[in-house]
Amino acid sequence: MDLNRFNPRQRQAITHVGSPLLVLAGAGSGKTSVITHKIAWLIQEAGIPARHITAVTFTNKASREMRERISQVAPKDQIRGLTVSTFHTFGLNLLRREAALAGLKSGFSILDAEDAKTVLSDLLKRESVEDREIISSVQNTISNWKNDGISPEKAQTQAKDPQSVLASSAYVEYDRYLRACNAVDFDDLILRPVELFHSKPDLLTKWQAKIRYLLVDEYQDTNGIQYELVKLLTQVSGALTIVGDDDQSIYAWRGARPENLNELSVDFPTLKVIKLEQNYRSTRVILETANTLIANNTHI
Secondary structure, three states, X not given: OOOOOOOHHHHHHHHOOOOOEEEEEOOOOOHHHHHHHHHHHHHHOOOOOHHHEEEEEOOHHHHHHHHHHHHHHOOOOOOOOOXXXXXXXXXXXXXXXXXXXXXXOOOOEEEOHHHHHHXXXXXXXXXXXXXXXXXXXXXXXXXXXXXXXXXXXXXXXXXXOHHHHHHHHHHHHHHHHHHHOOEEEOOHHHHHHHHHHHHOHHHHXXXXXXXXXXXXXXXXXXXXXXXHHHHHHHOOOOOEEEEEOOOOOOOHHHOOOOOHHHHHHHHOOOOEEEEEOOOOOOOHHHHHHHHHHHOOOOOO
């Protein structure tokens, strides 16, 4: 593969294997080209079949763009079987394949946020709670618990104040409802696979063998349970490339933890870090202004 169009650090990021890799890259640094060419390089030069490579990101638009770019640098027959998806689509596909082990029947339902709120509203009416703000607060609390990998039972043991006691009780009933109705919500698409891997080591081994290389884009937007999923799949093999920008997280409102970037070096002691600092998109004035603002970021 001809990599002459890339600068030295970009080429290093594309060709690095043998240990986990963190690529710190801001907007305009060519990170999307790096990650797509790395996928092609893994197939063509490292000899990893496309069916054993998984790339995840956060939006359907980003995953579509990544797939389109890969198709421009690698022939269709080489990328057949490649998985490029969002975290939640990956989790959904896993649950569909392992439905029986997850206690689900085929054709299980997926509740969106409005469906979930309707269910919680009905459950909370039993406690004479009909205030919309309280219902929304309970829903957000349950979502945060799921994003932190906290089960209904654990939430109940941790609940101390009246608000958290109410939310934890609703969480228990809500979980029972979902299981009785053969349904999951959006947060379960990550939580349930992680729970499966923790309870069934053989299943985790199977998926570790299936995914021989994992790439994660926009890693600064991962929450606790997404980070746990990444660790479970790759901590043994170390076959991991993460691309992130420690100064740019847009999903803090839904539990994103930019500090996950810092924890990587603890969980992956052999982690290599490459910084892509050359910007190909913005003028010097824009960059200097942006860097002045970024200097105030607390996640450093």
